[in-house]
Amino acid sequence: MRIPKGEGRERLLSAATKLFLKNGYDATSPQAIYAESGVGQGSFYHHFANKDALVHVVLLRLVESESNRLREINARSSNPLSRLDLYLQITRVGTDGCKFGRFVYEASIRKPEMADPIRAYFAELLKFLEDNLSEAIRRGLIDRQEDAKALSQTIVSQIQGGYTLSRIYQDDTFLERNLAIVRQLVGLNPVPNIANAS
Incomplete structure (x- = not known):
């Protein structure tokens, strides 16, 4: 499913916040954030360096x-x-x-x-x-x-x-x-x- 333009960053932040608070920062992989947010790797690195x-x-x-x-x-x-x-x-x-x-x-x-x-x-x-x-x-x-x-x-x-x-x-x-x-x-x-x- 294609994510509407402009929503990718907010989805990443929402997913990351949820996962960091639940599982911890070090235990949360970028792949888990992609899966939770529905945002792909390319979009992730478009918004955040790492x-x-x-x-x-x-x-x-x-x-x-x-x-x-x-x-x-x-x-x-x-x-x-x-x-x-x-x-x-x-x-x-x-x-x-x-x-x-x-x-x-x-x-x-x-x-x-x-x-x-x-x-x-x-x-x-x-x-x-x-x-x-x-x-x-x-x-x-x-x-x-x-x-x-x-x-x-x-x-x-x-x-x-x-x-x-x-x-x-x-x-x-x-x-x-x-x-x-x-x-x-x-x-x-x-x-x-x-x-x-x-």
């Missing part, structure tokens, strides 16, 4: 989507504690793993095409957390005098560690417990999840 160039665009799109989520949270409330609450209420499935964390364990993480977008996302996430923690501490909304930068790193480490243990043991409760610990750290009561995310 698989590294493809994953770079896939990651840039994932970063943009998740970064937009952080901006939307900031826009929804002027209260920094409410923003932290909204971030922690994002639905996460531990056994699925973090979108970005999945790539970190790949041998190819040494390549800038993969490392740079992921590093940029975590820098933005840490800034989001640090800015809101700093303001919440300054306003007395969080009864802690801890360094906001260190606390933001602890939060990310708890969440990523929860993903790792959930995947190792195929048990979502590891991540759920770590999220509960984070909520205690910032003085938030347990609440149900409300949104989908990584």
